[in-house]
Amino acid sequence: MSVKKIINDPKRVVEESVAGFAAAHADLVRVETDPIHVVRADAPIAGKVGIVSGGGSGHEPLHAGFVGFGMLDAAVPGAVFTSPTPDPILAATKAVDGGAGVLHIVKNYTGDVLNFETAADLASVDGIDVRAVVTNDDVAVKDSLYTAGRRGVGGTVLVEKIAGAAAERGDSLDEVAEVAERVNANARSMGLALTPCIVPHAGEESFTLAEDEIEIGIGIHGEPGRERIKLEPADGLVDRLLAPILEDLPFESGDRVLLFVNGMGGSPLVELYIAYRRAAEVLGERGIEIARSLVGNYITSLEMQGMSITLLKLDDEMVELWDAPVQTAALRWGR
């Protein structure tokens, strides 16, 4: 075995990991194995909009770690870095449909979009009302005809929390979809990697970096970024991520934001807080108020070292929904 990981058969990584997740969190979720999907223990909830998200594995705790009260009703993990096929998405959609319709939260990648689309088509045939919100908050990618469009990254976590709270309080499918769209439209992210990651079945680093090089503008699939630069001190790195984020929306003096400093999986917390410190300083200088914060590894790329920063411009409803109780394996407060 050439890959240095705590795994058995590389082909069974997702299956075994999900089994472990199910055993560890039996109070929150149940897991179906054929096809694999993770469902909130008490799903379906009659009259509540169901929320399903999913995508390739390797980004944990996204998405299964967010299944539970006040967030997702189901998560569909694909193979590592590979969007799930329509079957488990369809199965999850059926499992959480409580008659009020189902929202699909889809990160904007060709594969995710196509597979969720097919599943949604099949679900409507079964009479389930499905809406999809496609997250695309990554400013590292130009949103133009010449790309597959911006990727869904850190903002996805915020969309899932806030839409989840809206569904939990009884909002309709239209309302839940609307707030999800609003969060996505007001979120901007950018990430960097100090090291690549290793996909278990590939057995080699996703890209190669010299001792003193880092990748700016990486996504979450271990793919290289837009630009390779020499390593800089943390403050400079934060500034590089924040500048394009701030000018894109734009974020302006007087705005209230949620500041989300996310680890890519392999960076120690101590570093994420050093980055948070600088980000808070920059926002302070610009008169932008940090009303809420999230720091930690929430949307990752296996063992990649690096971070992403997400800014979400908040309105009162978003703050209320952010603060609402949530009870999942990876995000929990209020109960």
Added chain:
Amino acid sequence: MSVKKIINDPKRVVEESVAGFAAAHADLVRVETDPIHVVRADAPIAGKVGIVSGGGSGHEPLHAGFVGFGMLDAAVPGAVFTSPTPDPILAATKAVDGGAGVLHIVKNYTGDVLNFETAADLASVDGIDVRAVVTNDDVAVKDSLYTAGRRGVGGTVLVEKIAGAAAERGDSLDEVAEVAERVNANARSMGLALTPCIVPHAGEESFTLAEDEIEIGIGIHGEPGRERIKLEPADGLVDRLLAPILEDLPFESGDRVLLFVNGMGGSPLVELYIAYRRAAEVLGERGIEIARSLVGNYITSLEMQGMSITLLKLDDEMVELWDAPVQTAALRWGR
């Protein structure tokens, strides 16, 4: 800069990181900088036993991430992998003394023990009633005259949670110390590393490992373990950690346990759950009931890849205290 980390000046890592932590969690803690210690926002609480822990930095979220309602009243972070000096421990002890005395939770390392001892001596001079509980749950170390004794590792997190809940419900210093001792006495841990870590000021790997080698029996200070072996599949690794744990207490059929699969900082969650799956399987075969679980990065060694497993034999009071509400940056439920 040769060290690939998100840091500025290697000598200011702890200071800047704690500043970021303070800014991100101003609702939970306040941070004093001279000397550095992190105090629960509402400390001191009159009539409540104060709980202080601390140790070298680089193990985050331990300990600052556990400051808040139902857990620690203060955390004292030393330099990276270096026990704090008595001054900040003393300052933290004074800051959290609500008249009911203060419990020091100290991991068994020569430096931690000596520095906390000195601080406790100084605090008693100031009339504060201080008790210390020294955690030493690491079965990788022989507890004999020929070592510095077993190290405090994963069990420390469980001691902090459970003692914190006891203090929160109003137990006396003697009672809090007693339950803390009881948790420590019933907890056993062992860890392994797939990769070393890099202390910022040292700038080099804490030890070197070949592509196919791992260290069994590592502690949390980036120090090498007892034994170096060839990499094995996850199930075999889990078995290697569990065997000495199980026989040490011993854990027996009919026991109810808390199973804690802890990441050393750099291993993806997906791997920790694969390990959890096997651990649950082994315990099931032995008739040991997993009553509570914790999976994630809670006591780490910077970016080290690896894991530790902790088993705690539970009694009813421990379960009740484990389930009690906790509100800290890294562990939160019930409020």
Added chain:
Amino acid sequence: MGLDITWAVDWVRRSAQVVSDHRIELITLDREIGDGDHGENMDRGFQAVLPKLDDLHAGSTPGDVLKLVATTLISTVGGAAGPLYGTAYLKAAVAAGDSVSLDGEAIAGILTAARDGIVLRGKAEPGDKTMVDAWTPAVDAATAAAADGADALGALEAAASAAWEGAAATEPLVARKGRASYLGERSAGHRDPGAESSALLLQAAADAAAASAGA
């Protein structure tokens, strides 16, 4: 001589074989400008098709085989390639209809339908550095060959060799669709993994046709 069910089944077996043989190569190409899973995804998909071939009933047509491939790839491959290849085989199956034997013109029609399915789902244009850059020249070559009177083998041989040229021609391109597009200019200088797998599959079709002609 037309191509029948034997050819279709042989094509699938050969496809599974070449994809498995080139698994690492496809992973490596995808690692360079994507996320390193294309070889794994395709291999998982075709390995899943193999046992299902045994379930084909006596009177099955090439179209039935194509449909079987389509549904299996859709439900096992995932990623971008799963729905794209799935749609390709599905549209090809529709084009093949109930025919028990496919001549040059039928083959050209099937390939055209497959390519159109990929474009319908993925919205890529030629030059975007995707599998479309292997399929479009392949379709053109097969259509021209069939118009010139080529038989099914001739049409597939023309398609395969054009697909290889198309795959090679993706190397200098800057990607505008799929994951490689995130790299911008840095995507140039690498071959598109989906174009490579497309050429492999079309070559397998031609090889199966040659074997069936030789038999």
Added chain:
Amino acid sequence: MGLDITWAVDWVRRSAQVVSDHRIELITLDREIGDGDHGENMDRGFQAVLPKLDDLHAGSTPGDVLKLVATTLISTVGGAAGPLYGTAYLKAAVAAGDSVSLDGEAIAGILTAARDGIVLRGKAEPGDKTMVDAWTPAVDAATAAAADGADALGALEAAASAAWEGAAATEPLVARKGRASYLGERSAGHRDPGAESSALLLQAAADAAAASAGA
């Protein structure tokens, strides 16, 4: 000739210098059988002492300097070495008392007190592969030299050279105290970092004495 406040201050300055010069070496030794911070810890401590030397008032004694070093190391070094060295300097300060000039016997007494302080706190015995293995031969050598009539310089030179031998002699030992003990047998073959820093500090004391004698 006895050693006075000038020597004491010079010793501290030289200590800070050698610890800084050997910072990486001490880190490396500690990385091999510990956690790689010993050089950083000692350097942080002695750098913190330096500015405080300016605050010494006119009539300060060697004992005052030792006490200043003790309190500063205790509050800045941390780890195991902080309290151990801190206690060593504190006990040494007590032994030095109010003396303004220290002869060979006084030096031997001071070193003995320092070593006893380390043992009191750390409970290590000779052969446990700790700084005690540098201090104990140093104390023995200084005591013997003083008994033979050596002056302060002579006592310190004897101590320093014995400390170096003691530090070297830790290499084959299996550690039984401190972090290196966790390694068991694997700790053999490496020099103890605390023994090395002890030898460096005692050498600095001897060098300062030589300079003061030469002056």
